Amino acid sequence: MNQGGITALAMTKGEKGWFGGVIALAVVLFLLLLSSCGDDCDDAASAPDATVTVTAAPSPAGSQIGKSVDSAVEQARQAGLSVGIHDASDRDEAPRGDWTVCFEKATLSDVVFAAVPDEAPCPKKDGQRIPWPAMPNVKGTTYAKAVEKLGDAVGEVAVEAAYEDEAADDTNNKNGDYANWKVCFQSVKAGTALPYEPDVTLHAVKNGEVCPSAKGLYKEPTNDPDYVDPDYVAPDDGSSEDDGSSSGGSGSGEEDYTPGDKGGCPPGGCYNPCPPGGCR
Structure with missing residues (x-):
C-alpha cells in the first residue's frame, strides 16, 4: 500500500515537471514574437478601436x-x-x-x-x-320626430309657424313647446343631397290644425292686411253720372262748318254725306 502511494506521488511530480517545461517554452516563444514585431506592434497598439455604426431602416x-x-x-x-x-x-x-x-x-x-x-x-x-346623405321627407311628422330623424345629416333644425298670424320659434329642441307641432313645409326639398350639413327650417302648425295650402297664408283671413270683405260694396259718389256738361250745350258745333270747294266731312265726321255732285 505504501509503495503504491509513493509511486503515485512520484508520477505526480513528474507531471508537474512536464507542465513546467511547457510553460517555459511558451514564454520563450512569446518573447521571440515580441522581438520580431518591431514598429508594427506599436502601430497596432496605438490604433483606435474600430466603431461600427448601424443605421436602422425607416419604419413603415x-x-x-x-x-x-x-x-x-x-x-x-x-x-x-x-x-x-x-x-x-x-x-x-x-x-x-x-x-x-x-x-x-x-x-x-x-x-x-x-x-x-x-x-x-x-x-x-x-x-x-x-x-352625401339625402334630405328625408318630414312633412306630416311632429317637429320633435323631424329633429330626431334629421339627426347629424343637417345643421340646425329650426321651427316656424306655417300661418302668418301664428308664432313659433325654436331650434333643435325635441322637448320644447313646439315638440308636437305638425310639419307642413320644409326648406330643403326631400331627396336633395345634403353636403356640409345645411341648416333646415320647418314650418309647422299646432297639433290638430290643418296645414295651409301654401306658405304666407293667414289662419284667420281677416288678419291679412290686404283682406277685402267679399260682401263689401263701394259707396256711389255720383261721379259716374252724365251731367251733360261734356256735350257743349248746343251741339258739336258742326252747324257752323262750311265745306270747301272740294267738299268733305266736318270735323265731327261725315254724318250727312254729300251727294255725288259734291257738297254745295
Missing part, C-alpha cells in the same frame, strides 16, 4: 386612412416615403390639409393618398361621387 408609415392629409403626409415623410395626394371624388379638386384620407397606395419608396373634404363621406371607390 402604417395605414393613414381616416387621418387628416397633414398628419398622413407627415407620417409618410418621416418614414422616408415620397408622397402624392389627389381628390378621392369625381370633382378633381385640390386637397387641403384638413381633408380626410379615404384611400392609399404604397410601395417601398412612395405612397399616394386619396382624400375628401373634412366631414364628407368617402366614395365607394377612388374617383367616384361622394355619397
